[in-house]
Amino acid sequence: MTERKYLAGEFFMSGDDACAEGAISAGCRFFAGYPITPASEIAERMSERLPEVAGTYIQMEDELASLAAVLGASWGGVKAMTATSGPGFSLMMENLGLGIMTETPCVIVDVQRGSPSTGLPTLTGQGDMMQARWGSHGSYSIIALSPDSPQELYDLTIRAFNLSEKYRLPVLVMTEAATGHMYEKVVIPPMNEIEVVHRRKPAVSAGEYLPFKPDADLVPPMANAGEGYRVHITGLTHDERGYPAMTAEAQDRLVRRLVDKIERNRDDIIDLEEDRIDGAEVVVCSYGISARVSRIAVEQARSEGIRVGMLRLITVWPFPEDRIRDISEQVRAFVVPEINYGQISLEVERCACGRTKTVLVPHMGGGVHSPGTILEVIKQVAR
Amino acid sequence: MNTATTNRAGHPLDPYLRTERMPHIWCSGCGLGLVVNCFLRGLIQSRLALDKVVVVSGIGCAGRAAGYINLDSFHTTHGRAIPFATGLKLANPELKVVVISGDGDLTAIGGNHFIHAARRNVDITVLCINNFIYGMTGGQVGPTTPLTARTTTSVGGNIDQPFNIPYLAAASGAAYVARWTTAQVIRLQKSITEALLKNGFSLIEIITPCPTYYGRMNKQRTGLEQMKYYRDNSIVKSGIDPKHAGIEFNGPIIVGRFVD
Numbered sequence: 001m002t003e004r005k006y007l008a009g010e011f012f013m014s015g016d017d018a019c020a021e022g023a024i025s026a027g028c029r030f031f032a033g034y035p036i037t038p039a040s041e042i043a044e045r046m047s048e049r050l051p052e053v054a055g056t057y058i059q060m061e062d063e064l065a066s067l068a069a070v071l072g073a074s075w076g077g078v079k080a081m082t083a084t085s086g087p088g089f090s091l092m093m094e095n096l097g098l099g100i101m102t103e104t105p106c107v108i109v110d111v112q113r114g115s116p117s118t119g120l121p122t123l124t125g126q127g128d129m130m131q132a133r134w135g136s137h138g139s140y141s142i143i144a145l146s147p148d149s150p151q152e153l154y155d156l157t158i159r160a161f162n163l164s165e166k167y168r169l170p171v172l173v174m175t176e177a178a179t180g181h182m183y184e185k186v187v188i189p190p191m192n193e194i195e196v197v198h199r200r201k202p203a204v205s206a207g208e209y210l211p212f213k214p215d216a217d218l219v220p221p222m223a224n225a226g227e228g229y230r231v232h233i234t235g236l237t238h239d240e241r242g243y244p245a246m247t248a249e250a251q252d253r254l255v256r257r258l259v260d261k262i263e264r265n266r267d268d269i270i271d272l273e274e275d276r277i278d279g280a281e282v283v284v285c286s287y288g289i290s291a292r293v294s295r296i297a298v299e300q301a302r303s304e305g306i307r308v309g310m311l312r313l314i315t316v317w318p319f320p321e322d323r324i325r326d327i328s329e330q331v332r333a334f335v336v337p338e339i340n341y342g343q344i345s346l347e348v349e350r351c352a353c354g355r356t357k358t359v360l361v362p363h364m365g366g367g368v369h370s371p372g373t374i375l376e377v378i379k380q381v382a383r
Numbered sequence: 384m385n386t387a388t389t390n391r392a393g394h395p396l397d398p399y400l401r402t403e404r405m406p407h408i409w410c411s412g413c414g415l416g417l418v419v420n421c422f423l424r425g426l427i428q429s430r431l432a433l434d435k436v437v438v439v440s441g442i443g444c445a446g447r448a449a450g451y452i453n454l455d456s457f458h459t460t461h462g463r464a465i466p467f468a469t470g471l472k473l474a475n476p477e478l479k480v481v482v483i484s485g486d487g488d489l490t491a492i493g494g495n496h497f498i499h500a501a502r503r504n505v506d507i508t509v510l511c512i513n514n515f516i517y518g519m520t521g522g523q524v525g526p527t528t529p530l531t532a533r534t535t536t537s538v539g540g541n542i543d544q545p546f547n548i549p550y551l552a553a554a555s556g557a558a559y560v561a562r563w564t565t566a567q568v569i570r571l572q573k574s575i576t577e578a579l580l581k582n583g584f585s586l587i588e589i590i591t592p593c594p595t596y597y598g599r600m601n602k603q604r605t606g607l608e609q610m611k612y613y614r615d616n617s618i619v620k621s622g623i624d625p626k627h628a629g630i631e632f633n634g635p636i637i638v639g640r641f642v643d
Binding site: 070231235244 | 454499
């Protein structure tokens, strides 16, 4: 049997499988997870693929343990990932906070399904978008990416790893059942064509090293366990040595930096796809599978003479506040289709700040919008 | 080391401690200092390369141990020290990963992780410090509080059966299981060395005084009284089935190495 190490070429592949291959391409060599529909295929593929590339797969007893193991593995010096869906994502909120506070690079994939609670396990949804932003307690900033195809699940999983290593935090890939279970052509480029980022290592000796002293970009270099730096890492508020510091001043310094290291690098992190926004009177703003459906409605509207543009959020968090603000100066309305009862639409409305109206096109989950539903709303607001 | 600012005389174990973090937060009479002392001596005896030894703690009084030991150390979330340690060990098998945490952390909120790590026989060492109570939060009843013992949330006496931790670990598949109290420091140190050198999941339960809460609520007002109780009531029964090592209120404490 020939061992598959690195796959390159064109494949007919599901989104979940493409996500797993993206992780392998990015250098992920550890996966801990717990079975959950519709994300299980990512775990299955990783359990098969990781041993082929000298990586480790472990199936944990729940999602609390899965993310805890991923954080541990990352401190062991290995790029690590987990994948889940809503119910498991809820359980991961605890250790997501630990990952933020301890600045631990890793990737969490959420293949969203109908919710709340057990909801619609096999059917699609986009109900976890605000949970991705605010789900763990406390003030922090997060990075979340939203792919609209199996190809982009491959591409954005690589990008998620790169951003997590660069900015030292858990990065979220917020996909959904419709994309995870979709089969399409996926092109995996030769290994040498893929940009792979690794965490910055300390430039000073163990005696001089302060684990949470940031460089100019506000990100501290990271020593892994076992490298002789004798680090202490805690979820408590800590000083630059990593030691607990129970004061308002230490809290201000640390939490402000955890937020600022993302917010001040928005230009590097935010990725948008724009289509004919100049001169548009209506802009459809969407993400993931809903953006795919929206595109059909936009084409139909334009063929009927309506000046409508499209803004697809590839990076959902941090939210592209400035761009929404700019567009709000020129359009009559934003139309926001999403598979929930209004989450990202609230952000659009916040940034539009009364300059233009924001119209949510909700879908409670279990399917995607009909393009006709979105078209109808575009027509109403353009009138 | 920073002895001048903390006004401490030098201690033989200072090189293994983050002395700049002293004084520690533990109450006078607490047994956690003894546990750290025994752990470091057991570790030195094991001759493991210290740069490859990592301590992982959960949350609670015992969870603070990681922060005082001068090794790579991680103070994680409540109950999740074991799965964090599992990931760390699997990612870098060169490391010797030791979990030091409390009975509430490891067997209540982290109970599921405890049994599954034992079932998988993950190659980590777990020191479970049992003070029969939640100390950090003010002395509430826990999964090991003996039947009828008083706590701040069981003022009329605990109505629930406690866990027998060695029995739980052994039944779940642990490769090494022992229980000692802080009154058996030499046996405890030796046991820690054995556990560190054991291949597979090793567990030592360490019965530890908490005069501030457990002692005060149960007529053992000082750490010394609790230590005397351990000394006078511990019975060494190595090799017995830990099924027979349950702890009753004011009863004998069966100690020893049960599984190896």
